Amino acid sequence: MSDIALTPPVPVTTEPVLIRSLLIGLSLVFVALFLFAPLVTVFVEALRQGWGATVDALRLPDAQAAIRMTLTIAAIAVPINAVFGIAAAWAITKFDFRGKAFLITLIDLPFSVSPVVAGLMLVLLFGANSTLGGWLIANGMPIVFAFPGIVLATLFVTFPFVARELIPVMIEQGRAEEEAALTLGASGWRTFFTVTLPNIRWALLYGVLLCNARAMGEFGAVAVVSGKIRGETATMPTMVEMFYNEYLSVAAFTLAAVLAMLALLTLLLKSLLEWRHADLLAATRRH
């Protein structure tokens, strides 16, 4: 036995245990206070007066109309956005044309525009006091304070989601497989459905998932454009605001809890996709 006391090795590529534990602890506290506390509050407040009151709140005609409205909007806006995203990704990744970088910046633009400003733009373009809006209203097709306006506002705020996810994936996959399919005599559509689509399906699903979450949850742009007419143009998030401002706390938080559950479902599906298909998603690509 040697007399030299063996000191534990000093870590050189990580931090000392004390600092590690401190940072982990701090992170957990931070996440608990800033993320989990608000989430839990939604459900606590929804159930504050017992299950009966919560169920009654869901039966309110205004709440039901808002739920139907939100589902309808998402059912229209998300497919349009998916088709746009696929078309944009195809044009941008399969061809070389002038102004491509500028085009990508334009597609990204809605992410950095305030939702309220987005709503304002639609009001200025299609509102009753604009030339185009006045003409559309005279012909029985009002956009602002009506259904089409909400769809357009939703399309604006969700605009980059699918394209943003597909473009990096399709750049990485290149054009060789499609070119081979065409050389072997496949038609353009057949090439797309049997070669391209299987390659991008998980990325597409991922983009659609994020797009759908935002479509159902958008507040600012929709609040401005919809006019928040009960039973007609009120969506779930705008109905949450109206209930809340009328001090109908349980009703507001019940509708909010439904939205929160949708958000949790989105996170769950998103995590599953990230764990299963990380290599096929732009967001989680590991080299």
Add this chain to the structure above:
Amino acid sequence: MRAGILRSPSPLPGFGLSFGIMMTVLSIVVLLPIGALLGRGLMIGPADLWEMLNSRRIWSALSLSFRAALIASLFNLVFGLMLAWVLVRYRFWGRRFIDAAVDLPFALPTAVAGIALTALYAPNGVFGQALAPLGLQVAYTEVGIWVALVFIGLPFVVRTVQPVIEELEADLEEVSATLGARRAYTLRRVILPTLTPALLTGFALALARSVGEYGSVIFIAGNIPNLTEIAPLLIVIRLEEYNYDAAAAIGIAMLIISFAMLLAINAIQTWSRRRIGLV
């Protein structure tokens, strides 16, 4: 159309169709509305625009939106970096769960976050009651706006920095240690410089999102003119008064701020690509 726009020929079909769909949707959804706002601005004229913007209430609102976004994004810069580091480098129970939870602010509708934060921090809420003896009031003050924007901006910093930490080469840290650097020195002089572009990008993304944020803020802010009234809310108020010109003026000011930040983000990414080849 194909020959005119394409830079080089491609054997693949569908350029006309896909380009057509893209430009049609882009025009209707994004370009026409932006054109309508800018066109309105041109009709009003720069002198009158300036006249409309030059009021104490609007300057208070614009500077509040920017200041609160800046403070919240700086806070997120520090805590987002910590969270990203802990999630990548340390193994602990519940790590994957926390990792998934970081995206909650992306998934949770802003109005839901807004009323939940207000319920928590209101004087009779759980956090509100806990902070009252310390003399801190969060709800209906500017601090409340900071809290809402911290919630909104957090994922931007974490999700931008996380992949870069994952790709850090261990040898760099080993070399640094072998050459006699203490861990703190390695972190400061080797790791932090590598993370700087990603940190700046995440910070700028969080800032851009926070400046225009509306849903999560208006419930907790109290919305007192000149004090806790954010710029987007002022647009909504002007629209409800059917004062479209005044709303357009504020909207244009905010759009210019957005464009400036978009340019800044692009510049940071170009700079970082040139410097270390990482985005």
